[in-house]
Amino acid sequence: MNVEKQGVSFPSYTVVPSRHLADLFARGTGVDRVPETVPPTYMIFLRGEAVGVNLFEELDIPRQKALHGGQRYDWVRPVEWDDTLTVTARVASIVEKQGKSGRIWFADIEFAYDDSQGKRVLTEITRLIERE
Amino acid sequence: MGRFSTGDTVLDIVVKGATRSRIALFSEGTEDPNPIHTDKAFADAAGFPDVLQQGPMTTAHVARLLTERAGTLRSLDISFKAPVFPEEDLRITAQVDSVAADGSVTCRFSAEKIDGTITASGIATWG
Numbered sequence: 001m002n003v004e005k006q007g008v009s010f011p012s013y014t015v016v017p018s019r020h021l022a023d024l025f026a027r028g029t030g031v032d033r034v035p036e037t038v039p040p041t042y043m044i045f046l047r048g049e050a051v052g053v054n055l056f057e058e059l060d061i062p063r064q065k066a067l068h069g070g071q072r073y074d075w076v077r078p079v080e081w082d083d084t085l086t087v088t089a090r091v092a093s094i095v096e097k098q099g100k101s102g103r104i105w106f107a108d109i110e111f112a113y114d115d116s117q118g119k120r121v122l123t124e125i126t127r128l129i130e131r132e
Numbered sequence: 133m134g135r136f137s138t139g140d141t142v143l144d145i146v147v148k149g150a151t152r153s154r155i156a157l158f159s160e161g162t163e164d165p166n167p168i169h170t171d172k173a174f175a176d177a178a179g180f181p182d183v184l185q186q187g188p189m190t191t192a193h194v195a196r197l198l199t200e201r202a203g204t205l206r207s208l209d210i211s212f213k214a215p216v217f218p219e220e221d222l223r224i225t226a227q228v229d230s231v232a233a234d235g236s237v238t239c240r241f242s243a244e245k246i247d248g249t250i251t252a253s254g255i256a257t258w259g
Contacts, residue, residue, distance in 0.1 A: 028161050041192050041208075044188055046163050070210050070211040071209075073207060
């Protein structure tokens with residue numbers, strides 16, 4: 001993991017909820033009805049990868065050594081279908097620890113989602129782990 | 133008197149294990165290109181016996197179920213503890229940890245396999 005990326009912010013990008021993707025999201029979880037509202041965790045860091053914030057590349061994490069450690073969401077309000085959200089990602093912290101079979105790195109990446117008025121809608125933290 | 137009290141069980145439900153095709157749908161729905169969820173050879177090379185169900189699928193289960201039961205969430209913090217493989221059912225439980233004077237509720241939740249392995253746990257708040 002590239003520990004020098006700690007504190008780095010990436011260029012902002014926009015995300016608009018897609019009813020098609022939300023339908024796939026819901027069906028993936030076993031819910032076979034089209035979501036009436038945007039699923040609470042529809043906004044997810046992975047959507048940044050399609051527009052250039054590829055955390056695995058940016059942090060130099062080989063996918064086969066990567067684990068997803070967890071997520072945190074803090075909502076100010078639910079996301080609406082007509083929201084256009086500006087997303088800004090920042091590497092909040094990178095911690096290295098010694099495990100039984102080598103080093104392990106823990107990275108917390110924070111994604112701030114703001115609406116078109118510049119008001120915060122939610123914050124997502126995703127925790128990525130790399131095993132040596 | 134609020135709707136929830138400390139110690140109340142908010143959730144105790146078994147979510148049917150995701151098939152490989154459902155896992156693939158969830159990857160499409162989250163725009164997740166990671167082959168570890170869809171390519172068994174890739175998962176093998178990463179040291180797993182099969183493709184992995186996405187951790188965020190467990191997050192999605194918990195968020196949806198809590199929202200249906202309690203209403204709009206304010207926060208959800210989840211840690212993934214163990215991998216989940218296709219077809220593995222998950223028992224999701226949640227209990228009220230505390231109710232604040234302003235009515236906001238904090239609950240602790242977990243997801244476990246039928247053999248008792250805890251796959252995820254965390255804290256959620258609403259109200």
